[in-house]
Amino acid sequence: MGKPELKSPRHKNPLVKSRPLVKSRAACVRSSANVKVVVRVRPPNPKEQGDNSRDVVKVVDEQVLIFDPKFNPQSFFYHGVEQKGRDFLRKANKDLQFMFDKVFGFESTNEQIFEDTTKSLIKCLMDGYNCSVFAYGATGAGKTHTMIGQTENPGITYLTMAELFKTKETLQDERNFELGISYIEVYNELVQDLLNPGAPLQLRDDGRYGVMVSGIKIHKIENPNDLFTLLAKGNSNRTQHPTDANAESSRSHAVFQVYIQMEMKATREVRAAKLSMIDLAGSERGSVTGYGGARFAEGANINKSLLALGNCINSLADGQKYIPYRDSKLTRLLKDSLGGNCQTVMVANVSPSSLSYDDTYNTLKYATRAKKIKSDVKKNVVNVELHVGEYVKIVEELKKELEKVRNQLKEKVSEKKVDPKLSAQLTKMIEDRRKLLDKMHNVEGSEKIVILRR
Numbered sequence: 001m002g003k004p005e006l007k008s009p010r011h012k013n014p015l016v017k018s019r020p021l022v023k024s025r026a027a028c029v030r031s032s033a034n035v036k037v038v039v040r041v042r043p044p045n046p047k048e049q050g051d052n053s054r055d056v057v058k059v060v061d062e063q064v065l066i067f068d069p070k071f072n073p074q075s076f077f078y079h080g081v082e083q084k085g086r087d088f089l090r091k092a093n094k095d096l097q098f099m100f101d102k103v104f105g106f107e108s109t110n111e112q113i114f115e116d117t118t119k120s121l122i123k124c125l126m127d128g129y130n131c132s133v134f135a136y137g138a139t140g141a142g143k144t145h146t147m148i149g150q151t152e153n154p155g156i157t158y159l160t161m162a163e164l165f166k167t168k169e170t171l172q173d174e175r176n177f178e179l180g181i182s183y184i185e186v187y188n189e190l191v192q193d194l195l196n197p198g199a200p201l202q203l204r205d206d207g208r209y210g211v212m213v214s215g216i217k218i219h220k221i222e223n224p225n226d227l228f229t230l231l232a233k234g235n236s237n238r239t240q241h242p243t244d245a246n247a248e249s250s251r252s253h254a255v256f257q258v259y260i261q262m263e264m265k266a267t268r269e270v271r272a273a274k275l276s277m278i279d280l281a282g283s284e285r286g287s288v289t290g291y292g293g294a295r296f297a298e299g300a301n302i303n304k305s306l307l308a309l310g311n312c313i314n315s316l317a318d319g320q321k322y323i324p325y326r327d328s329k330l331t332r333l334l335k336d337s338l339g340g341n342c343q344t345v346m347v348a349n350v351s352p353s354s355l356s357y358d359d360t361y362n363t364l365k366y367a368t369r370a371k372k373i374k375s376d377v378k379k380n381v382v383n384v385e386l387h388v389g390e391y392v393k394i395v396e397e398l399k400k401e402l403e404k405v406r407n408q409l410k411e412k413v414s415e416k417k418v419d420p421k422l423s424a425q426l427t428k429m430i431e432d433r434r435k436l437l438d439k440m441h442n443v444e445g446s447e448k449i450v451i452l453r454r
């Protein structure tokens with residue numbers, strides 16, 4: 001791995017360092033945002049291309065899909081066993097057209113999902129909002145393919161992180177960054193560190209980042225390639241067992257989290273944000289996993305936590321005050337990823353086949369409920385109180401920087417080397433620094449100066 005691993009003290013995040021002279025207190029800027037819900041329909045697999053299957057999902061346009069109203073079998077065969085007919089569609093015909101923020105068909109790529117879902121979260125993170133994206137769907141519906149993907153076709157976790165690093169590069173002149181990640185799984189109601197497997201871990205509330213895992217190791221990363229190594233290691237520790245529905249079925253909920261701390265160089269303001277990317281275990285029927293034994297018990301636990309998640313989604317969608325987050329480990333962990341301080345994206349994955357008829361219908365209903373959630377988003381901004389000494393230091397640093405930029409510009413002009421784009425950039429930098437200096441000189445106060453953002 002090559003990178004030092006930081007052991008987090010029980011009640012302290014290693015990325016949050018205390019600064020001498022700078023007192024900080026959390027402030028928040030609130031706004032309300034809907035959960036963005038998209039649906040991805042994966043291509044049929046070889047089994048689903050057989051005689052016993054037909055497509056029951058039709059993507060109509062970028063936002064609408066129809067859960068095929070013509071498909072209403074009295075009975076059909078699955079694995080040679082006759083399945084009972086379903087008549088609920090007749091009662092619910094009006095529900096069969098579904099509208100989401102975006103619908104992706106067979107031909108969609110991970111790159112497109114990323115462009116339309118998580119790419120825009122990077123700006124929110126940079127502004128200090130927590131963000132979260134989770135993949136929901138039945139086993140084999142394509143959640144892991146979407147979230148993790150393969151090395152040659154990376155999923156949205158990698159693509160989002162690569163974008164985060166790109167953005168970090170462009171902002172490095174004005175901000176000091178610290179990035180750390182953790183990767184955990186919730187399996188049979190136990191929380192495990194996928195990067196350092198050991199005893200199960202407990203959850204706790206953290207004043208800065210929201211719900212955190214006690215004693216989790218947070219790994220510092222410097223570039224997206226570090227991430228590949230860590231993700232691969234974590235995935236190899238993930239609980240997977242073959243079910244009839246998917247040879248590499250992930251039996252646990254996997255939660256990948258990125259902690260970002262940014263210090264604005266000019267104002268010393270500190271922003272903290274957390275990105276959570278969650279690959280949920282599949283919600284499956286006993287008939288698909290095969291009844292009996294440990295797999296069935298696992299399925300029951302998965303369904304229990306997904307049921308708890310469904311209850312939270314329903315309560316949030318109804319605007320209720322009490323949300324039963326504490327009903328399962330998964331919902332406790334997702335507390336601030338669903339209704340709380342978070343911009344949330346849900347990717348609902350479905351199979352197109354009649355063989356997954358009930359699962360697809362349930363997923364679409366689940367996703368429709370999630371659309372109604374309004375989260376109360378807060379900006380994790382830390383207002384910085386600077387003592388006079390610190391303030392004077394910043395002014396001096398800014399003056400020096402301003403002088404340096406001015407001289408650079410003069411040199412280029414005298415050498416006649418300056419191109420118009422560079423000249424415009426430097427002039428803008430000078431202007432920005434001058435404005436900032438003016439603003440700082442106008443701040444009043446004797447003992448200490450409080451610099452408030454915007």
Ligand SMILES: Nc1ncnc2c1ncn2[C@@H]1O[C@H](COP(=O)(O)OP(=O)(O)OP(=O)(O)O)[C@@H](O)[C@H]1O
Pocket residue numbers: 041042043045106137138139140141142143144145146246248249250251280281282283349
């Ligand atoms: N959009 C897609 N295009 C091509 N293949 C896909 C797509 N989505 C899924 N698959 C393939 O279908 C199979 C099942 O997908 P995946 O493992 O992602 O399902 P899952 O929802 O994560 O299942 P589980 O909950 O059991 O882990 C995999 O072999 C995967 O490569």
